[in-house]
Amino acid sequence: MKALLTFIIVLTTSIQIQGQERLISGKVTSASDNLPLAGANILIKGTGKGVTANFEGLYQIKVKPTDILVFNYLGFVTQEKKVGTLNTISVVLEEDTSSLDEIVIMGYGTTKRKEITSAVTTVKSESVSSALSGKVRGVKINNQEPQSGLLTAGEINDLEKWGEWKENLKKDEYKEIQQNWNFYLENKIQVAINDNNGVPLNNIKVSLFNETNQLIMAARTDFTGEVTLFKDLNQKCEDDYYTVQIRQNDKIFGKKITNTYNRIEFTLDEQSQSNDIDVMFTIDATGSMGDEINYLKSELKNIITRLDKSIDDKRVALTFYRDFGDAYVVKDFDFNSDIDAVKDILSHQGAGGGGDYEEAVEQALKVSMSKSWNTNAKAKLLFLLLDAPPHFTKENVAIIKEQIKLAQAKGIKIIPVVASGANKNVEFLMRFFSVSTNGTYVFITDDSGIGNPHLKPSTDNFEVEKLNDLIVRLIEKYSGVIS
Known part of the structure; x- marks a missing residue:
């Protein structure tokens, strides 16, 4: 009886461990040049779940010990790896020279020869260049990519053509969008911030509060030292008073304004930018x-x-x-x-x-x-x-x-x-x-x-x-x- 109980405990623990997810990582590289395969797909077999490798070929993914990872990249031989007890799984993919003659250029897409009877919109290659590419890893194509400067x-x-923007907002199409997405953006205030020498200060935190001290919008100045805030960002402007608050390091400054204000200026200490x-x-x-x-x-x-x-x-x-x-x-x-x-x-x-x-x-x-x-x-x-x-x-x-x-x-x-x-x-x-x-x-x-x-x-x-x-x-x- 004791042996049976021990067996059941071990079996239960084993099942629990097998069902637990954990984060593993690794790197995908090319066998020919040892370079990272950025954009390589790492999929959990049979689930449709997966991630892509970053610029350095690195990836992270949550898996179970029973999962099998599928590593693929167009023009390379797919590899499968069982997770088991591994915490790191790195793979080196070999170029698939046997598949080169199957790649066909069709209009705006790259597809397999066997799919040539299908419409171009059914192209299935996910991580490689489409048609007209000059080069793809593992695939030599003579066609040149379209030259730039054609589109x-x-x-x-609209901030610089404010009168036209407000006229557009009167159109039925805009009113419908306003109602659907709760954007209004008709009542703005410009905030300008300079230092003591008149130099515009960028990246200064600016916040706008209504008269009940609820935050309407938080933003940052750009290189001009200015930012446009909206009193009616997500609802109509109905308050009589607003507060503009700015923060520089550990200091907070604020000004209370009426609804008629459309511009306000601040002068702060110099700061590195x-x-x-x-x-x-x-x-x-x-x-x-x-x-x-x-x-x-x-x-x-x-x-x-x-x-x-x-x-x-x-x-x-x-x-x-x-x-x-x-x-x-x-x-x-x-x-x-x-x-x-x-x-x-x-x-x-x-x-x-x-x-x-x-x-x-x-x-x-x-x-x-x-x-x-x-x-x-x-x-x-x-x-x-x-x-x-x-x-x-x-x-x-x-x-x-x-x-x-x-x-x-x-x-x-x-x-x-x-x-x-x-x-x-x-x-x-x-x-x-x-x-x-x-x-x-x-x-x-x-x-x-x-x-x-x-x-x-x-x-x-x-x-x-x-x-x-x-x-x-x-x-x-x-x-x-x-x-």
Whole structure:
């Protein structure tokens, strides 16, 4: 009886241990050159759950001892490893030379020869460059990537065209968006902060409270020493008095103002200021972006290269997203000062998945806000490239509002870049994103003749520029770089 009891206890303990999850880590590299395979997929076999390796090929994942990890990367032989008692699992992947002749270029996508009868939108390669790439790890392709400087775009800075913005808010389309997403942004106040010598102070924390001392909005000044706050960020402006509070080191200053104020100035002590720049590109990588994704990749690599030359202290991050039910919802790569590594990651991404119109925009924002943004950076910019809105649910409204408030508090300017296929709902919501975070709104135009038709924006006038030139101009503008 005692032996039986001991056996049952050991068996029960064993089962409990086998069912416990733990965090393991490792690195994925290439056998040919020992370089990290950034973007490699690490999946838990039979579950659909997994992660991607970062710029250094490193990964972390929660697993059970009974799990089997599947390591794959296009052009390389897939490996499987049983977890067991291991806490670290690193793999070296061999190039799969036998599969090279199966890779076929079709229009805007890379696919397998056996899938050639399917539509281009069914492309399944997730972690490698799409068609027209000049090179992919393990795959030699003669086709050249599209040259940069082909896509055309325009910009609407609603903070600088405030009269037009307020006129737009009278339109039914805007009123519907206001009601759905609870953004109003009609009643603003400009806060300017300089030191005793008249030098603008950036990255100063500024908060706006209503007359019952409830926080409405928290933000940070940019390189101009200014920030725009909104008394009606998420609800109509009904208070008679407000308090503007600023914080410098351990000191707090405040001024009580009436609802009629639209500008207020502060003078503070001198302080050292950073020249660091953080730039993130958050990109819709669903199938609907297939008509432009390769051109966008060329433009972004050109932008990143020019950024590398014009701004010394910078980091770049990449976030790709699709939708629930796709191969991944969000695939992210944190900030990196190695520009070549960033461009290499960008080369290995393609469009796929999707299906319905809306995508997981809220999840992409949530991940983007959680990255290692430099709190003291002179400029923090998030370029959101997309052609579809988030799913409209009560939960997503709350998530979006929370992420916008995080962007404001961190001093991150959101700059949407809207591609073909977008409707007025996308335009209006993205303009709310940009206005609320002191950013600007960018949209691709038909002037280049590339991609499907693009939405005509609601504005009196705008200038058509090359997309790469426009984005570089904006980065330099918000970084205080004089070109």
